[in-house]
Amino acid sequence: MVLNVVPFAGSAVYFLFGEIDLGKKAKQARQLVSRNIYDHAGDLKGREEDVNTDIARQYRSVFRYGASINGFYPVNGNHAALMADGAETLQRMVADIDGAQHHVHMLCYIWLEDHTGTDLAEALIRATKRGVTCRAVADGLGSRKLIKSTLWRRMKEAGVELAVALPLDRPFHTILTSRLDLRNHRKITVIDGQITYCGSRNYADPEFLVKARYAPWVDIMVRFEGPIVAQNQLLFVSDWAQATGETLDDLVQPVTPFKDGFPAQALGFGPVERRGATPQLFSTAIACAHEQIILSTPYFVPDGTVLDALCTAALRGVRVTLVFPKRNDSKIVAAASKSYYLKLLEAGCEIFEYKGGLLHAKTLTVDGRLGLVGSSNLDIRSFDLNFENNILFQDETLAGEIFERQQVYISGADPVTLIHVSNWPYHRRIWNNIIATIGPIL
Template sequence: MTLLLILHGFLVISFTLRILLRDDLIPPTRLAWFIVLNALPYAGCMVYFLFGEINLGRKANALNQKIHDDIREKAVAHMGAKENVAMLIDPLYRPAFSYAASINGFYPVDGNQAELMADGDETRRRLVADIDAATDHIHVLYYIWLDDKMGTDLAKALIRAANRGVTCRAMADGLGSRGLIGGKLWQSMQDAGVHLAIALPLKNPIWTMLRSRLDLRNHRKITVIDGTITYCGSRNSADPEFRPKPKFAPWVDIMLRFQGPVVAQNQLLFASDWMQATGEALDQFMLTSDTFDGGFAAQVMGDGPTERRGATPQLFATLIANAQTDLTISTPYFVPDATVLEALCAAAHRGVAVTLIFPMANDSRIVAAASRSYYRQLLEAQCKIYEFEGGLLHAKTLTVDGKICLIGSSNLDLRSFDLNYENNILLQDKTTTQTVRNRQQDYISRSTPITLEAVLAWPYRTRIWNNVVATVGPIL
């Protein structure tokens, strides 16, 4: 018994001291860990050992810095210039574009155009058609790549392209696409000459857990074709029926097809991941800067565990603070930190029409509970909340004042904020923003409005469960 008490004290004190020594933790996260360690000391210590530190290791961080330095040195002409913010962006929204540029060096570039895909079928058809028309290169990166119709059609299109001499590079996350990697479809691409790479591979999960975390993932969805076309949005290489979780189908996604100088920035973001995984040099990538008369300003924003902490929530908070009249956000996973939550409430209090659209049926019971714990505070601030009923709303969209739009892979949750590599495009254009707003209105038309009265009428056990989950939310 004495030995157990000594072991118990040693574990709790050791991990408590480690948490207290971490200057990068915000107080709510530190408090959440204290609660877990005291409530479940042995399990809590194991969970902290496996998931408490957000670090890919010194070697990965050093390589990432080297790659980014190389990109900034050799591709500066495609990253945009600091003065572009003042030249291209409305003064009201310059803080958001300047902040986005501070994350990984991409400034707004002019002369872009975008087309919103009507639905999942059109996304698949247009993507395959663009790949079939490629003449020089195709680069794709997906967090989830299944061997369903979407995934198979994409793979076969890459095989056809490789067979006619087009350079094809395909990359998939080691965890999200684990069913595809090493399978017949993956092997068929390799046999055809498609260059393959795995983002954050899991060759030895135990070693990964000892030196890093299994759940540090590459959540990006990037497609670049001939350096002239890129797709950006929430869609993985998977059918809307989403075979791994059919209970929540259809997955409702959004994708934009871009042309213009912003394509080169997305190319560079892909290149940074490819170089990290394969060791290839930037010289292997073709960079172009086609522009379109009357095109709009846009810039790429990429974030991840090797970038500075807090970058994504701070960008969201800046965009929210820049809103003058209206702000609409759709996201499947809403577990905000205090930065984003307070920014939303502050915007609503100062008269901005804040509208939030979440799925009614979420594939994560934990996330759903944490999300709903914030409803009362948001509704009391006069935010409007809608829960989408037509499947799992997976679209990640943000529109501001009918002029500014952010679209990509980032959710408003702590995984996107701290753990995942994400990619987004921030743009200023009334036409494109209005098109995305129309899609948001379509989501709202298929949703149920959530009222403060309904939230206050929730049973005590529901409210307690939601708040308990939210209390440990910072470490989920």
């Protein structure tokens, strides 16, 4: 449509944003790195036969599908603690870094120089000075201010090994060979190969100074121990190798499972993986539901696969509850999201809009037994453009705790009804639908 309406400008726009391509050389290098790392991972990736022994029959399909993405199967024997809020997350992460004996690995899309970002950087500096090897990766766009800051320089001078994921130091080269908006959106922290954090929180305060008027940003973070740590370590190692050329295969070691632990599976998505893997995984998880699905996400611009899966689940009697922020930091994304409300509500889904800040938590619970946390939103950026990381798990305790957190979101939200949406002015509905047509580049 753009090429026909504005042929010259449209051609330029399509050149910049029309194809999802990391660049031939970069893609081949990334695939080679991942293949070498995963080929040497052995049982750290989990075993296919464990799906039948560790996973309930109704959820096996989603774990098997997850394994088809980067070869990780569920590993049993994990423990987890759901962080209460941003303050506890920071406190526990700093304490874990201060207690590190061998190494600390940190990767984040947005790393700010605020209280949280500075405290984490200072903890890395302290750890390095007492002989712990610390490695940190920041995305070239999301953390561009930090990368140019004195704090980043202090980390480097102290001996912290630093790397930039998808740097922007050669923008014209990137434009010619790839896309500027392909980003590493992952949030991975690994301490001594024994502890890992996974969730939606960046290394930034809830007040999120770069977009303070939408604050607080309401996130979720889970602290994991057990064999799942090795899988998250593999994701970090692959990103580190891509950014620096240095392989760290010897650092990925088995982790002793807990006898009373639960099975979990790390999921790494990105533009070098199979197209459509993320929406297909979400759709498979949704299709497993027998009773209830609760999903929260700040950015909801789904493709037809996910949209149809949600509607189908509601139509077959599953209670489907969706929680979005009432005020979004992107008006364009908010308008596109609302274009799907009518179809979802007509199918029987429940929609709530959270009022207490920008709900940034990406959560999915299924039947109170299956859960997914991580960095992936339900939009095209997370589906195709960003490198993302998530952890899929089967555990009634952790799923129940996340379910209770989701209930907190719902209690602080306004319900959106079919009557409400049907009464929207025509110009508003037309605007939402027009914006939805550019969903593939949001």
